[in-house]
Amino acid sequence: MSTATVTESPSEVLVEIRDLVIGIQRTRADRLILVDSADFDIRRGEILGLVGESGSGKTMVCRSLIGTLKRRSATIFGGTIMFDGMDLAKIDERRWRSVRGNRIGYVPQSALTGPNPVMTIGGQLVEAVRCNRNRTERDARKRAMELLDLVHIRRPEVVYDQYPFQLSGGMRQRVMIAAALAQDPDIILADEPTTGLDVTVQAEIMKLLREIRTEFNMSVVLVSHDLALIDDVCDRLVVMHGGTCVEVGSVKEVAQNPKHPYTIALNRARIELATPGTQLITIRGNPPGVGEWPSGCRFSERCEFVQDDCRVGASPPLLEVESNHWSACIHAGELGAASE
């Protein structure tokens, strides 16, 4: 079950994301906002889950932490991402090169297309090991072997010379984790790292991520829409909806004492809680489309506890409703009774 012990005594904050706004500049005057007011911390040694439906902006937030928003023609319009005295929201490409790969590792979404298909596993790992650093070929090779060993790949000397298509999905994802570890980063970003893998392999990968966290005291940011998975491996949780963070807290807190109607609805819709023979519980309506956000709370149109004051003004900000537990619901205090 969840290892919530880490959050009992809040540890060092590694990354501080404040009021982050991400969007696409379509024309000079026309901005399409994808994420606004993302607001959370990443602490050292924790596994932080980032959950939300498609289009909630979780991938964009993840990309802003690795500096590849431009590839998706998106830009940061405001806010700060403080990391080790730097504001990642503002640094230039040259500074990014010393951060991405080196301080922040990245595990891609799909095990199938994550590794480069035309390079051997060894070649790719050596590339990751040498990333912006001067290391001899032999040194890099030795380190690559170490990395393969670290992610429990048997016979690394064979795998070293193989191409990704010769490996199973699980192995490929192990290799990608090894590549992300190459520079001993402080943080590993894993954007739905188990997409397309079957459940047993998925569990293995998650176990590996936890092991790595413990061994190197790294932080892991796990983007997912699988709540069961998040429950199992994460310490803290950020729930996103309609481009904003709606609830932040420890997994235990959020699961047992949710303070936002969206989280309540998510919890209720979990498939493992369904009673056989009854209809599955869903959240009514669709997630609000990008650019079609309602005024006030963006969940108001789907919320069963909605009141008139929910629909006016700007999207409500995150407020600390309990110690280390934030919610963006203006009626968070009344929810406890209502959700029973």
Place this chain on the structure above:
Amino acid sequence: MMFGFEKGTTQVSLSMPPADVTDIAADSTQAGPRPQPIWERILRRTGRAVIVAFWVMVVAFMLIRLAPGDPVSAALGGEASPETVAALRTQLGLDVDPITQFWKYLWAFTQGDLGSSLLSGVPVTEMLKTNLPVTLWLIAITVTMTMIVSIPLAVFIALVRIPALPYVFRTLTAIGLALPSFLVALLLLYQFGLIWGIAPIFGYEPGFPANLHYLWLPALVNCVVLVPVLSRVLYSSILDTLDEEFVETGVIRGVKSYRFFWFYVLRPSLAPTVVLLSYMMGVMVGSTVILESIFALPGIGRELVTAVSMRDYPVVQGIILVFGVLVVFLSLLGDIVASLLDPRVKLT
């Protein structure tokens, strides 16, 4: 996908035995099977090429005999006396049944003899020795020119993000595709040869740098058809590649730009283009017949036209055999290059 090129069709752990979740070393840590060495696959393909060549021989032999008329009537006309006809038939070895003729032909072939022209008496092998290089050079120059134009063009259109450019590109390539090559040949010959006088209208000179002068225009005609096809395929496969996640991984690793361009952009995109080019070259072998006639090049294509109209059986059979082998060889070459570029391409 087309042409046996399987991009990303990989089965992920479907054949996996049910594993205990706690057993971390179950499957995702095991190395996969080693692939066959490349020479073994090349050998198998060559073996298949030999079989194809045999059937090309059979078909060429039968087809030309199914055509109305024969070399005797073509040479003597309808007025000759039956005795003369019979004598000539015996002399040419056409008085026995076709099956026996074929076995004779096959036996001679194993001795390296393709027979001699019924009209001039020149051995077919001699004829190929002088005429085949012209055709091979035409193909080689066409491939080179096509690659030199298509690759930079496709890369440019895909990487330089000018909004209107892809539309212009698609329109122009569609026009290029729609033009019949004999028309292009005549128009270019008229413009370059007659009006500007920068290309010879006919003639040929053997030997590499010298023949370039006579071959660049016919090769250009081929390019008008080939470049649109290839640059379009390469363009869309570069776009596909750029969308893939490993490109992002490369960005994150800070791969140097020239390495990035080769390993993360061009090389993963090239395989379909190379395979397609080799198949298109097979088609082009056929079109050399038209081009060599229009440009009066002494290649085997033009020789074939004459031989067919004169029912010169050994020459027709010899040239069709060469064409068949050429097509098989080109597609083998394309597959080998593609699989060297992209290990996902299987040589089957």
